[in-house]
Amino acid sequence: MELQYRHRHRSFFTRAEVAQLFEVAPNTVNRWVLGGKLPSVLTPGGRRRYPVEAVLRLLDQLTQGARVPARRKRSAR
Secondary structure (H helix, E strand, O other), X not given: OHHHHHOOOOXXXXXXXXXXXXXXXXXXXXXXXXXXXXXXXXXXXXXXXXEHHHHHHHHHHHHHOOOOOOOOOOOOO
């Protein structure tokens, strides 16, 4: 995966970076942490950082399970 190559030498992502990777709002990343979907660590300054390995694993899980649903035909009433 290209993301693994680009981020091989990094240990953590910021919340903004995670949100950008998943194309979600930063508050969604917070909800994932509170819900146990994504681990995080606190920096000495109180900011959260997200382990690259865990982020890429979640990205892989969500993209493998993603399917475009077939369009349902509306019945004529």
